[in-house]
Amino acid sequence: MNIIITGASRGIGRDLAIQLAQYTHHRILVLSRNEGKLRELSDSYENIFHLKYDLGHPDPESLGQAIQGWSQIDLLINNAGLLVKKNFDQLKRSDWQRSFDVNFFGPVELIQQCLPLLKKSSNAHIVNITSMGGFQGSSKFPGLAAYSASKAALGNLTECLAEELKDDGVAVNALALGAVQTEMLAEAFPGFEPPMHSDQMAKFIVNFALNGWQFFNGKVLPVSTSTP
Numbered sequence: 001m002n003i004i005i006t007g008a009s010r011g012i013g014r015d016l017a018i019q020l021a022q023y024t025h026h027r028i029l030v031l032s033r034n035e036g037k038l039r040e041l042s043d044s045y046e047n048i049f050h051l052k053y054d055l056g057h058p059d060p061e062s063l064g065q066a067i068q069g070w071s072q073i074d075l076l077i078n079n080a081g082l083l084v085k086k087n088f089d090q091l092k093r094s095d096w097q098r099s100f101d102v103n104f105f106g107p108v109e110l111i112q113q114c115l116p117l118l119k120k121s122s123n124a125h126i127v128n129i130t131s132m133g134g135f136q137g138s139s140k141f142p143g144l145a146a147y148s149a150s151k152a153a154l155g156n157l158t159e160c161l162a163e164e165l166k167d168d169g170v171a172v173n174a175l176a177l178g179a180v181q182t183e184m185l186a187e188a189f190p191g192f193e194p195p196m197h198s199d200q201m202a203k204f205i206v207n208f209a210l211n212g213w214q215f216f217n218g219k220v221l222p223v224s225t226s227t228p
């Protein structure tokens, strides 16, 4: 399988890359801005390749070069995320912009670029990682308006895209995650210790990403043990 994972320099994305790399027939391209962290992965696993990539400033040419020679893409996990935590009256236009750039427009442009190769796969799956904060009817937390709205947009895109791509055999689903122990969560909620570890969540996402396309399409699934 040919796989692309965004946001693999740390947290859930890093664990996703490591777990998927155990299947030696997988070829995995990992993206993020931190080349040093990505290189640690590509130096450790011969089936992981890396590309320094800023979703806020997409570079289709460098991505095109990185996947040159790929005949298809089977799995795209839009995992990268940016969390701006500020109360609504403090949020500037630039905060909204960078939240949507990374959490929404980045995935949009990446999907558009990958689409021709996704359509060549017989079981293509796009998995968008959203958040319980962006899930309709869930509990909300102060300070997360820009983050949650951008994740909700990605969830809605998931539903729309699944409809548009259903005849091309490309399944599109979103997982709306609850709290997971990562640096993002620790930075946003210091002292809070969620019960879920990053590698546990990654294990679930890997299983879903590899098999869920057979059972789900256009779904935004809450992945949380707490009541929404």
Ligand SMILES: NC(=O)c1ccc[n+]([C@@H]2O[C@H](COP(=O)([O-])OP(=O)(O)OC[C@H]3O[C@@H](n4cnc5c(N)ncnc54)[C@H](OP(=O)(O)O)[C@@H]3O)[C@@H](O)[C@H]2O)c1
Pocket: 006, 007, 008, 009, 010, 011, 012, 013, 031, 032, 033, 034, 035, 053, 054, 055, 056, 078, 079, 080, 081, 082, 102, 129, 130, 131, 132, 176, 177, 178, 179, 180, 181, 182, 183, 184, 185
């Ligand atoms: N942890 C939670 O409790 C939780 C809950 C709900 C949803 N989620 C979602 O799960 C996903 C993974 O979260 P996490 O907790 O593992 O977060 P994390 O530890 O902060 O990792 C986020 C990843 O996104 C990448 N990223 C951020 N800005 C980027 C940009 N401009 N261009 C490219 N990559 C960028 C980061 O890489 P660089 O800094 O190297 O670019 C990093 O690898 C995110 O989408 C997050 O919103 C997490």
